[in-house]
Amino acid sequence: MDRLTMSARAPTQNRTSGMAEAAEVLAGPRWLRAAALAGVAVYGALPLCATALYSLATVWRRKPLPDSYTLQWWASTLTDPVFLAAIGRSITIALLTVVAVNLVVLPPLYWSHIANRRIRPLLEACALIPFVLPGVVMAAGINRFVGLWPLTAQLQATPTLLLLAIVATSFPIYLWAVDGSLRAANVIALWEAATVHGAGPWRTLRRVVVPSIRHGLAAGSLLVFASAMGELALARLITGSAFETLPLWQLRQLRGTDANPNGMAVSSLLSLAMLFAFSFAIVLGNRGRVAQIAPTAAKD
Amino acid sequence: MPEVRVEHLRKTFGRTTALGNINLSVSDGELLALLGPSGCGKTTLLRCIAGLTRPDSGSVFLGSRDVTEDPSRTRDVGMVFQGYALFPTMTAAENVGFPLEARRWPRGAVAERISEMLALVGLEHIAARYPHELSGGQQQRVALARALAGKPKVLLLDEPLSALDAMTRTTLRDEIRRIQLKVGMTALYVTHDQAEALAVADRVGVMDHGRLVEVGSPADVYLRPRHRFTAGFLGGRTMLALAVGSDGRVRWGGALATSVPWPSGTPVIVAVTPEAVRLDAVSGVEGRIVLVSFRGGTTRLQIETELGEIAADVASSETERYPSGRTVRLAVAADLVQVFRADENGVDDVSDAH
Amino acid sequence: MAVFENPVGRRYGRRRGPFARLVADWAVVLPFTLAIAWLLIGPAANIVVDSLRDSQGDLTSLNWRDVVANPLTRRAIVTSIVIGVTIASLTAVIGVPLAWCVSRLTIGNRSLAAAALNVAANIPATSLVFGFAAAFGGAGMVTLALRTVWADAPTLNIYSPTGLVCIFLYFHVPLFALLVLPAMGAVSEDLWEAASVCGAGTVRFWWRIGLPVLAPFVLAGWILMFVWAIGQYGVPLALGGTEATLNLMTLRIGDLIQSVGSNNRFGRAACLSLLLIVLSVGALWLYRSLLRRALRWIA
Numbered sequence: 040m041d042r043l044t045m046s047a048r049a050p051t052q053n054r055t056s057g058m059a060e061a062a063e064v065l066a067g068p069r070w071l072r073a074a075a076l077a078g079v080a081v082y083g084a085l086p087l088c089a090t091a092l093y094s095l096a097t098v099w100r101r102k103p104l105p106d107s108y109t110l111q112w113w114a115s116t117l118t119d120p121v122f123l124a125a126i127g128r129s130i131t132i133a134l135l136t137v138v139a140v141n142l143v144v145l146p147p148l149y150w151s152h153i154a155n156r157r158i159r160p161l162l163e164a165c166a167l168i169p170f171v172l173p174g175v176v177m178a179a180g181i182n183r184f185v186g187l188w189p190l191t192a193q194l195q196a197t198p199t200l201l202l203l204a205i206v207a208t209s210f211p212i213y214l215w216a217v218d219g220s221l222r223a224a225n226v227i228a229l230w231e232a233a234t235v236h237g238a239g240p241w242r243t244l245r246r247v248v249v250p251s252i253r254h255g256l257a258a259g260s261l262l263v264f265a266s267a268m269g270e271l272a273l274a275r276l277i278t279g280s281a282f283e284t285l286p287l288w289q290l291r292q293l294r295g296t297d298a299n300p301n302g303m304a305v306s307s308l309l310s311l312a313m314l315f316a317f318s319f320a321i322v323l324g325n326r327g328r329v330a331q332i333a334p335t336a337a338k339d
Numbered sequence: 340m341p342e343v344r345v346e347h348l349r350k351t352f353g354r355t356t357a358l359g360n361i362n363l364s365v366s367d368g369e370l371l372a373l374l375g376p377s378g379c380g381k382t383t384l385l386r387c388i389a390g391l392t393r394p395d396s397g398s399v400f401l402g403s404r405d406v407t408e409d410p411s412r413t414r415d416v417g418m419v420f421q422g423y424a425l426f427p428t429m430t431a432a433e434n435v436g437f438p439l440e441a442r443r444w445p446r447g448a449v450a451e452r453i454s455e456m457l458a459l460v461g462l463e464h465i466a467a468r469y470p471h472e473l474s475g476g477q478q479q480r481v482a483l484a485r486a487l488a489g490k491p492k493v494l495l496l497d498e499p500l501s502a503l504d505a506m507t508r509t510t511l512r513d514e515i516r517r518i519q520l521k522v523g524m525t526a527l528y529v530t531h532d533q534a535e536a537l538a539v540a541d542r543v544g545v546m547d548h549g550r551l552v553e554v555g556s557p558a559d560v561y562l563r564p565r566h567r568f569t570a571g572f573l574g575g576r577t578m579l580a581l582a583v584g585s586d587g588r589v590r591w592g593g594a595l596a597t598s599v600p601w602p603s604g605t606p607v608i609v610a611v612t613p614e615a616v617r618l619d620a621v622s623g624v625e626g627r628i629v630l631v632s633f634r635g636g637t638t639r640l641q642i643e644t645e646l647g648e649i650a651a652d653v654a655s656s657e658t659e660r661y662p663s664g665r666t667v668r669l670a671v672a673a674d675l676v677q678v679f680r681a682d683e684n685g686v687d688d689v690s691d692a693h
Numbered sequence: 694m695a696v697f698e699n700p701v702g703r704r705y706g707r708r709r710g711p712f713a714r715l716v717a718d719w720a721v722v723l724p725f726t727l728a729i730a731w732l733l734i735g736p737a738a739n740i741v742v743d744s745l746r747d748s749q750g751d752l753t754s755l756n757w758r759d760v761v762a763n764p765l766t767r768r769a770i771v772t773s774i775v776i777g778v779t780i781a782s783l784t785a786v787i788g789v790p791l792a793w794c795v796s797r798l799t800i801g802n803r804s805l806a807a808a809a810l811n812v813a814a815n816i817p818a819t820s821l822v823f824g825f826a827a828a829f830g831g832a833g834m835v836t837l838a839l840r841t842v843w844a845d846a847p848t849l850n851i852y853s854p855t856g857l858v859c860i861f862l863y864f865h866v867p868l869f870a871l872l873v874l875p876a877m878g879a880v881s882e883d884l885w886e887a888a889s890v891c892g893a894g895t896v897r898f899w900w901r902i903g904l905p906v907l908a909p910f911v912l913a914g915w916i917l918m919f920v921w922a923i924g925q926y927g928v929p930l931a932l933g934g935t936e937a938t939l940n941l942m943t944l945r946i947g948d949l950i951q952s953v954g955s956n957n958r959f960g961r962a963a964c965l966s967l968l969l970i971v972l973s974v975g976a977l978w979l980y981r982s983l984l985r986r987a988l989r990w991i992a
Contacts, residue, residue: 275947
């Protein structure tokens with residue numbers, strides 16, 4: 040259970056310019072707020088800066104900054120076949136997860152909005168399960184469970200089972216993000232307008248609904264992709280080193296006997312760059328609204 | 340002794356002038372309505388009096404005290420907000436008691452005052468409910484009780500009824516007036532709804548673009564507006580663009596002739612109320628009825644003339660005589676129109692044209 | 694003649710039987726439901742069963758007795774809960790002011806801040822642990838920088854429980870801030886103005902109105918952070934936590950199932966897993982009821 044997501048409504052903007060004065064007093068001293076944010080930003084940035092320096096350092100001893108800099112680690116990591124294979128596996132798994140989640144979750148979610156409201160509580164309850172099943176518990180359970188029957192036993196410890204497990208644990212992020220945008224797009228009204236003008240559910244979905252919730256779909260898909268890329272618990276406990284994904288490779292650089300901190304720094308920066316790109320794309324694409332977070336204790 | 344007085348009040352937001360040199364006083368126990376289109380500065384004026392917005396210059400007096408520099412919390416005003424702004428985590432009774440708590444009334448007195456206030460607005464039975472459990476009208480009454488609870492010098496109401504449906508609005512409008520009269524509270528009432536303003540107020544102040552255009556009794560501002568803006572804003576008047584003739588009279592064909600004190604050729608605007616239009620006159624101008632809308636006791640006709648459309652009211656009993664499409668001859672009663680100079684915008688260029 | 698039925702989700706025209714309607718209403722959920730049942734509910738149910746069975750598959754309470762009797766697992770349970778409570782409380786203390794500051798930014802800056810928080814909240818465990826080691830570890834950038842000005846500066850042992858808390862805060866605080874950010878709008882300028890017209894100052898406003906309005910959201914966020922913290926596996930794993938240094942329920946579960954052999958280790962893993970599930974379900978139930986109440990207020 041890594042990430043949770045819900046739709047964040049922006050706090051109310053001051054309705055009249057006259058309210059700016061009240062807003063200023065209520066918010067508290069500006070310098071204090073700026074200082075607090077700056078402090079948090081520094082704390083947040085330090086590990087990232089250290090990582091960046093590590094990826095460029097030749098030797099780094101007893102001094103606050105590296106002795107000298109080199110691109111050697113970038114070159115060697117990006118040409119390391121083991122690393123490339125690991126990142127390839129992770130990207131494959133993550134892409135398949137995104138496709139699977141879109142295929143399995145979007146139709147019932149759409150249907151719950153336009154046709155059968157009783158689907159909603161079902162979806163919501165299901166979306167809470169991954170939340171109460173920590174990854175490690177989930178991994179333990181699913182390998183044992185498929186082993187119960189001969190037909191599914193051959194799935195045990197396979198990449199396919201890993202994929203299924205990742206789909207099952209990461210879909211809530213997608214569900215919340217897309218649900219929020221379906222509601223924001225007022226999809227019931229869109230559907231009613233479309234059906235009155237003669238469109239069926241499928242055409243409405245394709246021509247009207249998907250275009251109007253594309254930011255939500257993109258946000259949900261990106262979040263699921265990022266979550267699948269970073270999945271560590273499931274990968275370690277379901278397939279282990281037999282199918283080394285990026286996080287498992289990173290874990291080996293971190294703790295293994297052949298630890299390679301500089302290579303780790305390079306791969307870590309790549310993951311972070313992806314995460315930054317996704318987060319800012321989501322926020323900017325969504326006109327500043329944060330498509331995010333957690334079991335909406337939805338008002339029904 | 341005026342309870343509320345503002346002098347030379349100015350306030351700008353960026354490039355817009357919200358208040359341009361406002362002078363106004365409200366006397367003890369009077370209810371003054373501030374009426375105007377949205378963005379005219381009426382809410383800003385109210386907020387300056389409440390201490391929520393700081394004016395750029397000018398002064399605000401409550402009683403004899405200059406409160407211009409005082410923060411809102413020490414001003415001793417009561418206010419009903421547009422969205423009520425009830426405190427969501429407090430019951431109705433706690434909401435009403437909050438101003439007393441904040442002003443450190445003794446406990447016993449608070450309890451007594453809360454029940455007195457809830458009784459005044461007829462909500463004793465829902466004292467223990469939370470705002471989200473109340474209807475819009477009930478929330479509004481709680482907001483009113485809260486505003487009155489601390490025995491403020493003045494009651495400020497900012498579009499208090501705008502969030503309610505039409506039925507509740509009328510009932511509550513009358514109730515606010517009754518309570519205000521009963522308590523004898525000085526009050527300022529901001530609204531953009533002319534019916535509301537005319538119904539509740541002792542005096543109405545009409546505002547436009549940050550200026551207080553005119554202040555007068557409801558009957559005065561409605562029937563005898565002294566300013567072109569007021570004439571256009573109230574009473575559904577049609578504004579006709581004409582000019583003073585060589586004999587010093589403003590004429591519209593055979594339909595209207597009225598003398599004004601301005602030189603010949605001065606462009607003027609004639610404000611014609613729908614009641615002032617007479618149909619089937621002996622002499623007059625021709626027009627064609629293009630729209631008939633039933634309004635209860637009267638029916639309003641829109642008549643296409645050479646000067647554009649003009650609105651006319653007829654008794655609904657005579658509607659059959661005026662079907663859409665019919666051509667009529669109309670005249671205008673000179674004693675019911677106002678004439679303004681078109682080239683100026685001041686208050687003094689009105690001619691009552693009798 | 695065509696009968697125009699309720700158009701939502703149904704074709705007009707021929708009236709369909711109840712069975713056809715049932716299929717139309719529910720068919721589209723079927724793949725989803727099957728996937729959930731097979732991938733989530735089945736394994737979870739199996740854990741309950743496993744916790745009550747020995748390696749031969751016979752019913753037993755031995756696993757539970759083992760879990761309670763074994764000081765290692767007992768300590769893991771306590772440590773997990775203590776860390777969960779600590780993290781949740783610290784997160785709330787830091788996260789509420791942080792969310793407040795973010796909520797009062799201009800809309801553009803708020804989006805950027807939210808995006809940055811989102812990055813921190815979703816940071817992969819391996820990257821985070823490495824970054825912390827590189828910055829605050831024994832030979833980390835910050836530690837070294839501190840040493841140059843103060844030779845005996847105390848260092849943070851990132852492999853200790855304190856270190857774990859610092860690392861957890863790195864991604865718990867941003868998630869918490871994002872969670873409660875919408876609620877910050879409920880403490881609105883309108884309420885502040887109303888309170889100040891009523892004669893209240895800043896302190897009274899926060900004590901009587903601001904904090905009560907926020908309280909249910911903060912509490913709900915606290916619960917979520919607790920659930921999130923006790924379920925963390927990646928970060929402790931990447932830290933290389935062992936029984937001696939970091940004894941957590943999740944690490945115990947991982948160890949137990951990775952070295953399945955004698956002694957019915959899976960049964961014990963199942964017991965610990967079930968405990969985690971029960972803790973989470975209980976907390977989540979509280980969360981839902983709290984938030985439902987709170988949403989009524991600000992709706």
